[in-house]
Each structure stands twice: as structure tokens, then as C-alpha cells.
Amino acid sequence: MEDEDFINGEVTDPTVFDNPKDSDIILTFSGHQIYAHRVILRMWSPFFKRVLDSQFCVANNATFNIDDECDDEHDPEPVYAMLKHIYGIPFVPRSSTDPRGVSGLKFCIKLYMMTDKYDIPSVRRIAVSVIQDHLFTSQNELFGLTTLEPIPRYIALICGPRAPQLADPELRDVLFSWLTENFCVLTEHQEYRDKIEDGSLLDSELTAKLLFSFSAQISANKKTKTTRTTYLPPSSPTSNS
Structure with a gap:
């Protein structure tokens, strides 16, 4: 048996x-x-x-x-x-003395890049899952994440013009999705504004995608406002006594 x-x-x-x-x-x-x-x-x-x-x-x-x-x-x-x-x-995600897990996030990004280079899909999937969970389940701590200078540096490492050419773009897609979803909040912080202004946060392809996304949102919002326009009924004539 x-x-x-x-x-x-x-x-x-x-x-x-x-x-x-x-x-x-x-x-x-x-x-x-x-x-x-x-x-x-x-x-x-x-x-x-x-x-x-x-x-x-x-x-x-x-x-x-x-x-x-x-x-x-x-x-x-x-x-x-x-x-x-x-x-x-x-693989067990590293516990960090930092309650927001920034060093753990950095480690997982390094691990992803390593497993992308040596093409080990099982470990790569785990690294992406940990990073995704950390970012998208920490919305209640978004302010804490945005005020930490290393976070935009990590995004630039994967999404910027000097980023290595990855065989698997999944992590790049995850980071770009998070950035797009929280862009308005992120731009309130100097670290993000600096990297946006010097062109190091996103490469030209992702910058174009970001602009296209905002354009689509603005167009959708205009259509929504148009369909929600409320017309008041004409006022009834005032009777003279």
C-alpha cells in the first residue's frame, strides 16, 4: 500500500x-x-x-x-x-521590527527579482502574493506606507526607466495597480512628487498607461454627471389675490 x-x-x-x-x-x-x-x-x-x-x-x-x-x-x-x-x-515572510513591514516588502521584492532571473515560478508566486497582500490589505495604514521614503524607491526599482527587464511582469503590474489606485493620496507626499518630477518613478510605457487611465476616469465621470442631471419642475404661477 x-x-x-x-x-x-x-x-x-x-x-x-x-x-x-x-x-x-x-x-x-x-x-x-x-x-x-x-x-x-x-x-x-x-x-x-x-x-x-x-x-x-x-x-x-x-x-x-x-x-x-x-x-x-x-x-x-x-x-x-x-x-x-x-x-x-x-518560505515564511520575514517578520520585521517595523510594524508596517517595509523591510519585509523590500526583501520580497529582492526575492522576486532573484526568482525571475533564475526562473523559479513557485517562489516567485509566493513573493508576489506576500507583496500584494501587504499593499492591498494595508489600506487602513496607507498614510503610513506613503510617508515612508523607501516605498517609492521600490516602485521605481521595478517600474522606473532604469528597472531591469523582467521575464515575468506580474510584480510590475501589481505595483503599478497599487500606485494607480492610490495616486492622488501618494502625490500629497514629497517622496512621490520628487520621483514623479524627475521621471524616475515610472518608465514611459507606464506613464502613458497612467495618463490613459486618468483620461478614461475623467471621461467616465463626465458621462456620469451628465446622466445624473436633475431638472426641476417649472414653478407654478403665483396667484394674485
């Missing part, structure tokens, strides 16, 4: 992560190294599957440096979170 625990994945062994036993490849980054397994990397990431199944020498090397020569070295924390997840150690 089949063991239901194995079917449900409840016997996942977290000790396999970063364990040299049975490891057949070492991932290196930012002065760190992780003992990994090619089969697990292939199972969870189309990127690693393409690389490790290729005819290039990296496919057979004992080590694989995942730092990008064109970028700064990777922040180790999101790399560890990304790799732990594919080894069956669930």
Missing part, C-alpha cells in the same frame, strides 16, 4: 539542503557556497534545466557561480530563501 506521507510530501527532509552528502554541484555567490543537487535544480527551475542540460562546460563543472558579472554580488538572504524553498523548506 502506498505511503500517504510520501504522496503528500510530508517526509521532506530539510537536512538535505546544503549537505555535501550526495551533492553533485556547488552553487557559489557573494562569498557563499551551497551544496546542491542537479536533479532538484532541474525540477524546479527551467533556467537551471537549460543550463545543466546544455553542451557548455558549465553543465559539467563541479561548481556554478550564480553571481552575474554585470551586476553587483547577490544579497545572500534571498538566494538562501529561494533555494531552501525548492528543497522543501517553506
